[in-house]
Amino acid sequence: MSLVGYQRFSVIGRVVGSGSFGVVFQAKVREKGQTVAIKKVFQDDRFENREVEILCLLDHENCMPLKHAFNFLEGEEYLFYNLELEFFSENIHRVIAHYANYRQTLPLIYVKLYMFQTLRGLAYLHSMGICHRDIKPPNLLIDPASQHLKIGDFGSAKLLTNDKPSISYICSRYYRAPELLIGATDYTCSIDMWSAGVILGELLIGTPFFKGENGTEQLVEIIKVLGTPTKDQVFAMNDYYVNFQFPKIDPNDWGNVFHEKYSPIVSLEAVDLISQLLVYFPYQRMKPFEALGHPFFDEIKFGTNLPNGKLFPNLFNFQKKEFDYGKRWIRKILPNSKIIVLCYEHICSWEPNFPVC
Template identity: 55%
Template structure:
């Protein structure tokens, strides 16, 4: 599918970008216009701005990136493969040119007003801890999104961090965004190790591994969980080496076997011997043991020992979300948590009764599928 090309597109407030859709197989052509309202993000990739669709009044976010005419854009290809409640939705895309004959790709996405980064900052500035129900709700949805991308299209995000986790302040639905670093990982194929923002970078990446797995996202999600619980980053390294020091201060010195699991080329590397800091001392005294247990199962040196996203979803820390009368603190319903989209394909059968609560099974007529497993659990 080729995308239309719009004329001159400077992302300035009030600037209008018009593009056409349709026109294939006898479809009528339709003009869609977007008015740029404000810049919401900038980076080496380009710019993200909030805009309004003039035909529908819908608020959208448009990510504008310089496009090399020789290559396809990987982010666009990946976004067109995905459809999930916890993944940002691509609603449209088009190319635009400038007077200097530069080609830009514009990805039009749903607009979600908040980020988990800003929510953490809000509670920190008020010197308050985030209510545990929100920690559970946000983290569960992060794992749901990861379970989907890791299982269905086989994508590794490679930049999971609070800034890339959008949250709707009314419904508290979470959406993973920014697939600019994402890639479908193929076993035996080499990948760059210098990806992922420093505080959330898995240790195997710091060790320069190039044949890593989607478990790098699990480490990052574990760091986000810890940050939600603490109100500040767990491993705030000032540079690549210091990042490893911060990890060792809590996890202790990795064993030779753990180093081998991260990168076999480093097994002769000598580290000063530091004992692990007990997890219960990392968090405050009243922290529920389930929260500490989940963090410890995500933040393991050995990538193979880390929970998968589906295993994390089944953890007892999220039990409160599965209760039939679970509600937000204001009494409103929780966002949809069990409208699964193939992310449970390949999940261990013994986890299914935990992942699909009984009240959901009854509503959807799935009860008969899991009754045998449930009986074996009793």
């Protein structure tokens, strides 16, 4: 990380995002003319900036890296951090909205491509013990030219440890796992997998999957699909929760759920995948590497071109950390020819400790 100032930029452009964290605007680097995004966030000088700390750890194809950071005082009182990041002009939220404007849903090949890259980014984060805690469509950034996806906005991310509780009021409501809705503070990275499952549903139907007006209504919307949680399920989500006053509803069949939501592109594989992500028991949710090996993604493992004829972004350039973390599922993820190539390339440099060829 380099400490630089605004003199690094020749143009400070339009605002491209804003929220409770601060504001993101577009800028152009003076030296190379490269377009970047600058995220301006308030920094309480009594605390370390967790987002900066986590961004400095990241080096992955599907996670947004930190280029530079600099801070400054505005007036004599307020300290701000400015994070210089890659500029991606699109995100999944805007892509879904574009298709919705034409009363269409995203072609299934793009659903698979976006979800594969999202899950791969989560696999990397979770291998480091990092929970993103705000996986949602606006935070999944896309380069429209290559369809390369990167997870962005690590303002809520945290390195989870067993000895330190975490706040339950985290993650945007539509994508918030049920354990967060009932106040859990000892949750795991599985909350990201719930969010990923909800996003898969949204990509398939073109609208948010669970749309509660508040936390209670959000939980009710989930119960309408999964049914009333049992005491064992509630205990698994939050063993301190004592209020069992839930509406008595039987679980809905996933095929019926998608039929009711009028999804024209749902497949048996999509239904099976989402049914293993959106479950009450946090420990039963698919791990990201396990999900990458699901048959739902078979099409893109052997395809090389997008519908417009352009090549796929690189989906299989796994790092040693990813191999070590996902060795139980690697055979299901990689096409056989790619296993052989990757074995040859990587054994020479870091010798993975499992037989893949």
